[in-house]
Amino acid sequence: MILTPPAARVFADLAKWGGARLWVLFGLMIVAGLSEVVGILLLVPLVSVADDSVDWCGTLGIADPLAGLSPTGRLLVVVAAFVGVMALRALLSMAREKRQAELDLGYEQSLRSRLLQGVVARGWSRGATMGESSLQTLLIAETTRASAAAQPGLVIITSAALLAIQGLAALLISPRLTLVAVGAVGLLMLVGIPLARSSHRKGAAIGVAHEQSGDQSGKLIQGLKTASAEGRTGSYLARWRKSDHALFDDQRAVAMQAARMRTSLTFLLALFAALLLLVGRIAFDVPLVILLPLLVLLARLAIPARQIVNATQSMAAYAPAFDRLAPHMSASAAEAPENGSPAPLRWTRLSAERLSYRSSEAFGLGPVDFEIMAGERVGLTGATGSGKTSLIDCLAGLHRPDGGKILIDGSPVDLIANPGWAAQLSYVGQGEALYGGSLSELMNLEASPTDEGERRLILEITGVERIAAGLSDGLDTALGHRASLLSGGEAARVAIARGLLRRPSLLILDEATAALDVESEADLFAGMGRLSWRPAILMVAHRPQSLGHMDRVATMEAGRLR
Numbered sequence: 001m002i003l004t005p006p007a008a009r010v011f012a013d014l015a016k017w018g019g020a021r022l023w024v025l026f027g028l029m030i031v032a033g034l035s036e037v038v039g040i041l042l043l044v045p046l047v048s049v050a051d052d053s054v055d056w057c058g059t060l061g062i063a064d065p066l067a068g069l070s071p072t073g074r075l076l077v078v079v080a081a082f083v084g085v086m087a088l089r090a091l092l093s094m095a096r097e098k099r100q101a102e103l104d105l106g107y108e109q110s111l112r113s114r115l116l117q118g119v120v121a122r123g124w125s126r127g128a129t130m131g132e133s134s135l136q137t138l139l140i141a142e143t144t145r146a147s148a149a150a151q152p153g154l155v156i157i158t159s160a161a162l163l164a165i166q167g168l169a170a171l172l173i174s175p176r177l178t179l180v181a182v183g184a185v186g187l188l189m190l191v192g193i194p195l196a197r198s199s200h201r202k203g204a205a206i207g208v209a210h211e212q213s214g215d216q217s218g219k220l221i222q223g224l225k226t227a228s229a230e231g232r233t234g235s236y237l238a239r240w241r242k243s244d245h246a247l248f249d250d251q252r253a254v255a256m257q258a259a260r261m262r263t264s265l266t267f268l269l270a271l272f273a274a275l276l277l278l279v280g281r282i283a284f285d286v287p288l289v290i291l292l293p294l295l296v297l298l299a300r301l302a303i304p305a306r307q308i309v310n311a312t313q314s315m316a317a318y319a320p321a322f323d324r325l326a327p328h329m330s331a332s333a334a335e336a337p338e339n340g341s342p343a344p345l346r347w348t349r350l351s352a353e354r355l356s357y358r359s360s361e362a363f364g365l366g367p368v369d370f371e372i373m374a375g376e377r378v379g380l381t382g383a384t385g386s387g388k389t390s391l392i393d394c395l396a397g398l399h400r401p402d403g404g405k406i407l408i409d410g411s412p413v414d415l416i417a418n419p420g421w422a423a424q425l426s427y428v429g430q431g432e433a434l435y436g437g438s439l440s441e442l443m444n445l446e447a448s449p450t451d452e453g454e455r456r457l458i459l460e461i462t463g464v465e466r467i468a469a470g471l472s473d474g475l476d477t478a479l480g481h482r483a484s485l486l487s488g489g490e491a492a493r494v495a496i497a498r499g500l501l502r503r504p505s506l507l508i509l510d511e512a513t514a515a516l517d518v519e520s521e522a523d524l525f526a527g528m529g530r531l532s533w534r535p536a537i538l539m540v541a542h543r544p545q546s547l548g549h550m551d552r553v554a555t556m557e558a559g560r561l562r
Contacts, residue, residue: 006319007312010146011153013322017110018103022154025099029158030165032092037169039085040296046078100154108147112139117330123398123416138328142321149318152311159304159311166304174291177280184272257313344505345420347408348374350395350536354404357390365390365559367404374505377537379547382556388540391556392508395538397421426499426535430511439468440475442494448501454532455501461527462497463490463520488515496524500531509539518545525549 015022045066066074115138170178280286349371356366365387372378380388393399395406397415405412408421415421440446443464448455459465467490471477479485486494492515499507513521522545528535539550547553554561 006323007149007153007315009326010149010315010319010322014107014150014153017107021099021103025096025103025154026158026161028092028096028099029154030161032089032096033158033162033165035085035089035092037166039082039089041169041173042078042082042085043296046082103154104147104151107150108143111143111146111325111329114329115139115143115325118328121330122328138325142324145318145321146325149315149322152315155307155311156315159307162304163308174280174284174286176284177276177286180279181272181276184275342419342423344424345408345418346424347505349407349409350506351407351410352391352395352401352404353407355391355394355401355406356403357394357399357401359390359399365394366401368559368561370395370554370561372506372536372538374536375534376552377539377550379550379553380538380540380556381542381547381553386556387559388556389510390559392510392538392540396425396427396508398427424505425508426502426504426506427508428495428499428510428512430514437478438473438476439464439471439479439494442479443498443501445475445501449503450501454503457527457530458497458500461524461530462500463493463524464497467493489517489520492516500528500535503533504535505533507535507537509537509541511540511542513539513541513546514543518543521546522549 018025066077069077119135167178167182170181277291280291350373351369351371353369354367355370356364356368358364368387368391370391380391382388390399394401395415397418400414400416406415407413413421445455450458456465459468467486468474468477477485492512496509496512499509499512513524516524537550539546541547556562
């Protein structure tokens with residue numbers, strides 16, 4: 001059976017990930033298959049012992065291994081052997097099922113882990129272009145489909161091994177009838193080649209439809225509040241239904257093709273068994289004592305052939321999902337190492353010389369010269385698209401500049417490759433997405449390097465203390481998905497508190513106080529003066545009152561400072 005290139009790639013990835021565990025599983029599958037073949041072959045002496053008129057040893061031209069035993073003794077030996085072999089097969093099958101379940105679940109988990117590792121390793125610049133709905137589609141739908149593509153690969157290899165084992169056993173009993181059966185099985189498998197190619201095309205279409213449906217459902221949720229207020233929910237639902245119906249049609253086409261294939265194979269196998277019976281008795285005059293077990297064995301021969309056809313079709317349908325994952329996954333299947341706690345980088349002066357960065361054709365930064373001293377408060381203002389966020393993202397180590405250099409105390413440095421820089425920095429954006437179950441988890445309170453007194457002070461000056469006092473379980477109150485129980489201003493206070501609890505030497509605020517009123521913002525900056533350390537603050541803002549809390553203000557225009 002010919003595998004499509006995506007199917008071959010996903011199975012190669014499974015083999016690399018599975019390693020020795022895969023060989024153990026193959027071994028269990030093959031030994032279990034051998035035990036089944038032995039059990040079927042034991043039907044020949046079992047029938048012969050039950051009917052004394054049948055000389056099975058003479059028919060096969062071998063010496064009787066049970067000579068000298070009484071009829072009852074012969075029957076007991078054969079039955080005991082048959083039961084023993086079947087018991088062994090049951091134990092092997094149980095061990096195989098356990099191993100296969102562990103591999104199936106583990107491989108899917110590995111795909112998810114490598115996807116997230118890859119997205120994180122490529123940094124914010126690459127991750128931001130994917131979009132949340134695309135990432136969720138890859139993480140939830142495509143990893144499941146790619147894992148489902150790998151599972152039939154195990155079936156194909158094991159079934160091919162069983163075909164060889166059962167075929168050899170059948171050859172020992174009746175070579176001519178076995179060759180007829182092998183030819184029929186070969187024709188049966190050839191039917192699956194065009195079906196596999198068709199399934200591959202439909203599987204690729206399903207991947208695209210999954211992403212479109214996920215994108216539309218994401219837009220529906222994100223825009224639900226505004227759409228409800230403006231009476232536009234109908235148009236959102238119509239767009240989602242259109243994409244979801246396209247997904248349904250593609251999935252139904254694959255399911256219907258698989259159903260037609262299963263029905264056709266069932267009929268062909270029944271026809272195949274009937275023809276073998278006629279050919280065996282009429283053309284080759286095979287004795288019934290040999291023919292009946294042989295038919296059972298050859299019928300079993302057709303089962304792995306059918307499994308190969310079905311598995312190839314399934315693999316072709318699901319394998320395109322792996323190709324959608326592969327560009328975003330990390331190269332290694334190993335567990336990602338923990339970042340640990342790198343020592344914060346100490347610095348006195350952060351500067352940029354002839355810094356440039358282009359985020360798109362429309363928006364670019366630089367060249368820019370910029371400087372901020374430890375403990376200094378610098379405001380950045382300017383029109384939308386003037387380059388403010390691009391500048392602070394480069395200084396935060398989120399983007400690698402296209403030109404120029406960034407210096408710490410006069411020495412050029414690659415901030416992205418310096419974990420100590422990230423360890424001393426806090427970044428708070430406007431409308432920051434807060435993830436966590438409780439208020440304490442949202443602020444990552446347990447990981448804060450501050451002492452108890454500093455924590456209380458930070459919660460007080462940011463207003464989080466008052467927020468917690470109004471909640472049923474205080475800091476342990478669960479706040480729902482993305483802290484939906486908090487207002488915009490409350491979420492901003494929590495985000496700023498999270499930033500300060502890291503005890504940063506550089507605090508970047510990208511319009512982080514926009515949701516606060518002027519008086520609350522003034523109280524916040526005044527309260528920061530009570531901290532036992534003075535972080536440098538780089539703040540993007542538009543309100544003059546906000547910028548008034550800074551030591552100096554720089555204005556950006558068309559990607560440059562003026």
